Amino acid sequence: MQGSQDHWAAAMKEAESPADRDPALWARCFAENDGDEQRAKAAYIRAKVASSAPPVATEVPPPPTNPPGKKRLLPWWGWVLLAPVIAIGALLIIGALMGDNPQRDARWREQDAIKLCWSEQGRKSLDAATSRFVAGACEKMERDYEAKWGRKP
Structure with a gap:
């Protein structure tokens, strides 16, 4: 002063x-x-x-990191982390919107039973007569499924 x-x-x-x-x-x-x-x-x-008087030093602001016309929402790694969270959230929402459908659930249970039947029939520990019996049961399950639902399992 x-x-x-x-x-x-x-x-x-x-x-x-x-x-x-x-x-x-x-x-x-x-x-x-x-x-x-x-x-x-x-x-x-x-x-x-x-x-x-000595010149007054003016502070020069640093240059902006992004151009003024182009503003990035997230860096690339932010999108990599956010993408799975969004996908899981979308699947949860779809599952919640699907609701309970007893008819669909029954069809899926019957399809699973037919798949299990055929996997049991393919076991090598079964003798020939038992294997034929199981195959017949699996074929009957398939025919019943086609008759009930109008398509192959």
Whole structure:
């Protein structure tokens, strides 16, 4: 604070003494103030202080990371993490919207029973007669399924 007051005091002392004035600056200030000596001195003092004061450092903001017209919602790794969460959420919503359908559930149970029947028939531990008996039961289950649902399991 003291340094800035010294600049003003030195400029005032210089403006008051015609011998110490900068002739070019005094002529400009005198002309701009239409020959009014008091206003010319005030303009002279302002110009001297402005020229002698150190420039004020202005803080330059850092450049933006993204161009102003293109704003990214998430970085690439954010989408990688978010995609499975969205998929699981969508499946949960679909499951909730499907609701209970007893007819569909019965059809699925019958299809599973037929698959289990054929997998049991294919076991190597069964003798030939038992294997034929199980195959006949599986075929009957398939015929019943076709008759009931109108399509193959």
